[in-house]
Amino acid sequence: MTRAGGPTVSCPACGRRTVFGPGNPWRPFCSERCRTLDLGAWASEQYRIEADADPDPGEDGAPPPSA
Numbered sequence: 307m308t309r310a311g312g313p314t315v316s317c318p319a320c321g322r323r324t325v326f327g328p329g330n331p332w333r334p335f336c337s338e339r340c341r342t343l344d345l346g347a348w349a350s351e352q353y354r355i356e357a358d359a360d361p362d363p364g365e366d367g368a369p370p371p372s373a
């Protein structure tokens with residue numbers, strides 16, 4: 307049985323079949339929750355990459371002031 311509403315896709319977050327159409331504001335996700343989860347995963351991934359990048363110690367560009 308097919309319900310009108312448009313084509314369905316697998317939610318990238320949970321894999322559930324969800325309608326990919328104007329009726330689904332969270333497309334291609336199945337719900338706001340999955341959309342938020344995915345965005346959160348992205349954010350944490352970016353954060354991890356950023357935190358992983360060690361700041362270059364560099365040369366001693368600030369010598370102690372000599373009296």
Ligand SMILES: [Zn+2]
Pocket residue numbers: 317318319320321322335336337340
């Ligand atoms: Zn989902």
